[in-house]
Structures are given as C-alpha cells and as structure tokens.
Amino acid sequence: MNVIRWLFDAQLVIGDQTILWREIVGNVFGLASALGGMRRRVWGWPVGIVGNALLFTVFLGAVFETPHPVNLLGQAGRQIMFIVVSIYGWWRWRQSRTDDGTAIEPRWAGARSRILLAVALVGGTAALTPLFRALGSYEPVWADAWIFTGSLLATYGMAKGWVEFWLIWVAVDIVGVPLLFGAGYYASGLMYIVYGAFTLTGFVVWARGRSRRRIQPAAADLGLIPR
Template sequence: MTDILRWLFDAKLEFAGGGFLLWREVLGNLFGLLSALGGMRRKVWAWPVGIVGNVLLFTVFMGTVFGAPNPVNLYGQAGRQIMFILVSIYGWYSWQRARKASLGSEGGQAAVEPRWASWPARIGLVVALFAGTALLTPLFKALGSYEPVWADAWIFMGSLLATYGMARGWVEFWLIWVAVDLVGVPLLFSAGYYASAFMYIFYGAFTLTGFFVWWRIQRRKDRSVSVETGFPDPTVSIKDH
C-alpha cells in the first residue's frame, strides 16, 4: 500500500522543455468525469465516485503542502474539493432518500426527477454567485492564491452552487457548470494545470449535453402529467417556471 501511495504522489508524465503532467491530476479528473456521467444518468453512485476524485485533486492543488513538483497553490481550487466532499455527502443522502421514497429500493432506477428551480431560487443562485465571489476574493488573495484571484473565487462559488443544485435536482445546475468552465479553463492553463484545463474544456461540452438531457426528461414529465390529467401540472406552471 505504501508503494502504491508513493507512486501515486510521485508519478508524472514529463514533456520536452521541462513540462510535466501529474497522474494524480489525470486520475482525479477522470473520476470527476465519471461522476458527471453518473449525475447525467441520475445514478446514486455518482456521488461517492466524485468524492474519490475530490480527494485526489485536493492533493494536486495544494502542491507545496504535498510535495508536488508544481509550486503553485490554488486555494480556491483546493478548498472547493473539501466543499465538494461535504456537499456530495448531502447529495448522496438526498438522492438515496428520494430514490427510496419514489421508486423503492430496485436497482438501476434513476435517483432523482429533474425539475426547474423556482424564480426565487434562480435569483438566489445568481446573487450568491456574484456576492460570494466578491467576498471570497480578498480572502483568497490574503492566503496567496494564484492571480487573478477573483477567478479562483468564482470557480469555488460556482462549484458550490452547481453541486447543491444537482443535489436538489434542478436542471439549471448544468448551466452554472458552464459558467465555471468558462473562467476555469484560462485560469488553469495560466497556472500550469494542463490536465485540469483540458478536462474543463471537455466538461464544458459535457455539461451542455447534460443540460439538454435533463431538460428533455423534465419536458417528458410535464407532458405525461398533462396527458394524465388533461391539464398542465400546476406545480410546474406556477412554481418551476
């Protein structure tokens, strides 16, 4: 076990000119991608798989603490891995409870039914994203996070809100991830975290796909309610639009 951990912390792929890629960073992002795929399919296992990736990426972004070759610390990126773990525990519990309540304990069933957030919730998400970024920027700057610090704070807040939205089953959470990716790609490239930057590019396309997948599922649910009752679902027309 010790040898495996030593390899995991030290292994890297070196390029000409002194560049390198940490295998921990690659593996952490692959676990994250697998978690996103499970989330799109509404599978409970998406949450624990994501937690494994979060642990790996935390050790990457706190590079100097864990003796990584990259001397750049991204406190927002590292801190959001801890946030991911905490919110993922909440999401894991919520999806398991929702699955048992609506579908029983049969394996292979979707854990959550996608729905639109209410307008107050949407406004709250936008306000929280900008206000949280403004509040965290001076904190991350004081800690010595990589410039531009506001981008690190934006990624942290967006990731927190997107993960919470996924736990609630809100379709809009995918769009928050798109906003995170648009800022995250240039930040990670400039900081030298190339594996994460390329994965963010892929995530951007993937999150758009996930948005349309959940949107179609939600629309089919609306149509089925209308067919069964002969009227639009009042909870959809009033609360969720």
C-alpha cells in the same frame, strides 16, 4: 502502500511540461461522477468524492511539493466543499431513488431561486476574493473565488435536482480553463474543456427529462397513455 506511493509521485512528462498522474486520475473520476449525475445515478456521488480527495493534494502544489509549486486555494478548498456537499447529495439521492435506479426527478429551480443563485455567485466571489488573496492564492484571485463559489452552488443545485445547475457549471468552466492553463495545470484545464461540452449535454438531457415528465401526466389525464 506502494501503489499509493506510486500514485502520489507518478508524473507524465510531455515535452517540457510535467503533469501529475494524480491530476489525470482525479479528473477522470470527476468526469465519471458527472456522467453518473447526468444519468441520475447514486454511484456518481462516491465516485466524485474519490476524485476530490486526489485533486485536493494536486492543487496545494507548494504544500505537497509537487512539480507545480502553485497553490490554488479556491480549487483546493472546493474539493473539501465537494466532499461535504456530496455526502448530502449522496444521502438525498438515496432517499429519492426509484425502482428504475434513477435517483431524483429533474425540476426547474424557479425565478426566485435563480435570482438567489445569481446573487450568491457574484456576492460569494466578491467576498472570497480578498480572503484568497490574503492567503496567497494564484492570480487572478477573483477567478479562483468564482470557481469555488460556482462549484458550491452547482453541487448544491445538483443535490436538489435543479436543471439549472448544469448552466452554473458552464459559467465555472468558462473562467476555469484560462486560470488552470495559466497556472500550469494542463490536465485539469483540458478536462474543463471536456466538462464544458459535457455540462451543455447534461443540461439538454435533464431539461428534456423534465419536459417528458410534464407531458406524460397530461397525456394520461386525456387517456392517451395508461397510468
């Protein structure tokens, strides 16, 4: 219990800025989860859930009386969404796990799904913005709504094995960095910058993985590699 209390209250002071260790630790778990996702490992999902639980308490600053008395409702709400969707992704990846330990075969979403994702991102942002504003979320509220909607779609896309989910994360990071710095969540803002580079790497890794899986069956048909 003392460890939990320490983790809840511990702070890192840099100059005149105060950062909660919960924010740092939660983001480290998030980065570890992203690494597991890039490698298509099932353990990435439960690791991410731990980080989500920690960050939920961080982004409700006014509720939990943290050094940042700012509520980012989209950021806090998406942690709950992450947990729910991660349970689905955890189950789906366990069902598709192969002998080499990887969990799912990367695939392109297709034109129709890409259009639906784009419409859902814009439409979800437009629908949630007035709701988050009425609940007192931090301005600009549309950015909070964009991050929430994009995170939902990216996590769902990851569970489905769509390569494009990495690009949705890039769109989330581009909006998330200035919002988090503006709200004083510096650890999360810096981590979003790291995530941005990481998600581009993940996209390349998954896209190449998808290309190799398309080339190998064709080569086998020609007798160039054994089946």
